[in-house]
Amino acid sequence: MDRFERRAQAIMERGDRIIADRQKKNTMIRRISFSVSGLCAAALIVIGIWKSPALHRVPEIPQLPETMTTEATETTEPATEQATAPAEEKTTKPKKTEAAAEAATAIPTTAAPAPETVTAAASAAPVRTEAPQAVQTQAAVTEAPAAATEAQTAAEIPVSTAEPEQPTEPEQQPTEPVQQPEEGEELATSPPLQCPTQAVEVATLPATAPETPVTAPATQLATEAAATWEKGTSTPEYTGRPEPDEYGIIRVNGNIILPTSEEDPIGIKTVCSKMGYLDIAPSYIMPGFELTRLITEEQSGSRQLVFGYRRIRNDNNKTNYLWLVYKVSEEADIPENSGFSALADPSEVQVTEINGRKFRYRYDNDSQKLVAEHLDGRYAMYVQIDGLTQHGAERILMSVS
Amino acid sequence: MDNGASSYLRFLDGDNDAFVELVREYSDGLTLFINTIVGDIHISEEAADDAFMKLYVDRPKYKPEYSFKTWLYTIGRNTALNYLKKLKRHRFSPAEDLSYISDETDIEAEYIKGEDRIIISRCIKALKNEYAQVLFLVYFEGLTVAEAAKVMGKSPRQTTQLLYCAKKALKDEMERRGIDGQI
Numbered sequence: 109m110d111r112f113e114r115r116a117q118a119i120m121e122r123g124d125r126i127i128a129d130r131q132k133k134n135t136m137i138r139r140i141s142f143s144v145s146g147l148c149a150a151a152l153i154v155i156g157i158w159k160s161p162a163l164h165r166v167p168e169i170p171q172l173p174e175t176m177t178t179e180a181t182e183t184t185e186p187a188t189e190q191a192t193a194p195a196e197e198k199t200t201k202p203k204k205t206e207a208a209a210e211a212a213t214a215i216p217t218t219a220a221p222a223p224e225t226v227t228a229a230a231s232a233a234p235v236r237t238e239a240p241q242a243v244q245t246q247a248a249v250t251e252a253p254a255a256a257t258e259a260q261t262a263a264e265i266p267v268s269t270a271e272p273e274q275p276t277e278p279e280q281q282p283t284e285p286v287q288q289p290e291e292g293e294e295l296a297t298s299p300p301l302q303c304p305t306q307a308v309e310v311a312t313l314p315a316t317a318p319e320t321p322v323t324a325p326a327t328q329l330a331t332e333a334a335a336t337w338e339k340g341t342s343t344p345e346y347t348g349r350p351e352p353d354e355y356g357i358i359r360v361n362g363n364i365i366l367p368t369s370e371e372d373p374i375g376i377k378t379v380c381s382k383m384g385y386l387d388i389a390p391s392y393i394m395p396g397f398e399l400t401r402l403i404t405e406e407q408s409g410s411r412q413l414v415f416g417y418r419r420i421r422n423d424n425n426k427t428n429y430l431w432l433v434y435k436v437s438e439e440a441d442i443p444e445n446s447g448f449s450a451l452a453d454p455s456e457v458q459v460t461e462i463n464g465r466k467f468r469y470r471y472d473n474d475s476q477k478l479v480a481e482h483l484d485g486r487y488a489m490y491v492q493i494d495g496l497t498q499h500g501a502e503r504i505l506m507s508v509s
Numbered sequence: 510m511d512n513g514a515s516s517y518l519r520f521l522d523g524d525n526d527a528f529v530e531l532v533r534e535y536s537d538g539l540t541l542f543i544n545t546i547v548g549d550i551h552i553s554e555e556a557a558d559d560a561f562m563k564l565y566v567d568r569p570k571y572k573p574e575y576s577f578k579t580w581l582y583t584i585g586r587n588t589a590l591n592y593l594k595k596l597k598r599h600r601f602s603p604a605e606d607l608s609y610i611s612d613e614t615d616i617e618a619e620y621i622k623g624e625d626r627i628i629i630s631r632c633i634k635a636l637k638n639e640y641a642q643v644l645f646l647v648y649f650e651g652l653t654v655a656e657a658a659k660v661m662g663k664s665p666r667q668t669t670q671l672l673y674c675a676k677k678a679l680k681d682e683m684e685r686r687g688i689d690g691q692i
Binding site for chain 2: 110112113115116117118119120122123126127130
């Protein structure tokens with residue numbers, strides 16, 4: 109091996125080492141690049157999901173099914189002389205007990221508890237129904253009370269006071285004819301019969317109504333029906349077929365549909381008019397806004413109705429809100445600046461007249477928020493618009509009519 | 510093909526013996542040429558090895574429009590310049606890789622045949638690097654002016670001018686040494 113061969117051999121050995129190192133490095137780089145690219149892809153997916161507009165939607169507040177609970181304190185109102193007036197529970201129970209005792213003495217056959225007795229007990233216990241339709245049905249039934257029912261109710265009150273929490277299903281009880289006391293005797297011996305508590309049968313509901321009929325005092329149910337909107341609870345969400353409530357509002361799977369007409373294409377004025385608020389509303393709400401909140405609130409001496417609109421913008425993933433609040437004070441006129449503290453500073457508040465109504469409003473450029481109020485004696489209307497430009501927010505406000 | 514092109518093509522096809530042939534044929538000339546750039550025969554040998562290493566590892570494509578010698582010397586020149594930059598930072602070479610490094614005199618004696626040429630070669634070393642390069646390429650490696658210009662990265666006109674000046678400088682050097690300036 110001459111020196112040239114040794115020299116070439118040395119060069120080739122060094123070259124082989126370099127080639128092996130390069131291959132090792134390439135393998136390492138390939139593995140790392142696959143791993144890093146996988147991590148980057150995962151990160152991009154996570155960021156994409158995180159930035160998705162679907163995540164920025166305000167979660168719906170779960171609306172509990174409407175419950176009508178008869179509380180003991182709600183029945184303590186004084187009884188009236190009307191036949192359908194609610195009787196005080198505290199005073200009625202001992203009277204009914206006496207009447208029952210008298211009835212049991214006069215009529216031994218009523219000693220055994222009858223199915224109707226149990227239903228009366230159920231009526232004394234908290235009764236839950238699920239729909240305003242049921243309330244209307246109950247009210248209708250209440251108008252035609254049967255004399256026999258009255259007698260049964262009066263005679264069977266002791267059972268209901270003994271075990272009010274355990275309503276017994278009618279089919280499990282032996283059905284025995286109840287001997288009714290004569291009218292003359294009842295009137296003479298049982299004072300509560302002069303103001304009997306009427307038991308009515310609640311109609312079964314189409315979707316979730318139990319097969320067992322539940323009876324409740326008609327007066328209590330009527331009170332609940334009238335106070336459905338006054339309790340500050342949101343309107344229940346129906347899971348069955350959509351039917352408008354007494355104000356024409358339809359709620360289907362979280363969507364709120366207002367009754368619209370040619371004169372009121374949005375429907376706010378119709379609802380406000382039916383519920384006794386100022387019947388003014390913006391006639392223009394830009395496309396994309398959806399009604400997601402309809403809340404009634406009742407405070408001491410006032411009540412208010414809140415419409416909440418929301419719009420999710422695709423261009424910047426921001427959400428715009430439009431709140432319309434209608435307030436009625438039962439006592440005195442509503443003072444200025446009662447709605448927004450931002451309107452307290454007169455130097456920053458603009459006063460304008462929109463379709464003959466005076467509005468005070470202010471737009472804050474930093475927060476992109478417009479607040480406005482309109483006062484009309486005991487009535488007030490408040491507007492809050494979030495996330496829109498001043499031009500867009502004022503366009504909605506100026507369309508109030 | 511001549512001038513080692515065929516050997517290089519065989520090496521590209523996987524024949525390592527062809528690479529040994531290239532080393533045998535061009536290593537001394539390339540070393541001496543690089544020596545005119547770096548001025549140190551040992552560093553020149555390392556740089557020449559690096560030039561061959563480029564051929565072995567990177568296997569660059571050879572363009573037949575140039576002669577293989579011109580192409581290889583161009584690679585050698587670029588390698589020498591990079592080597593000089595690298596040497597400014599640090600110098601490291603495994604001891605076992607230096608076992609083949611020969612003495613400058615041996616290489617010169619083997620590669621440059623004839624006493625007169627050896628004397629001229631020693632006079633060339635005293636000249637400027639550019640003069641030494643162009644004289645070595647033209648008179649010892651037998652390249653044309655155009656090929657020498659290609660290797661040195663200059664135009665033929667510049668190379669011709671450079672060659673003229675180099676010959677004049679070589680004559681003066683030889684006269685200074687008491688040698689007849691006839692070259």
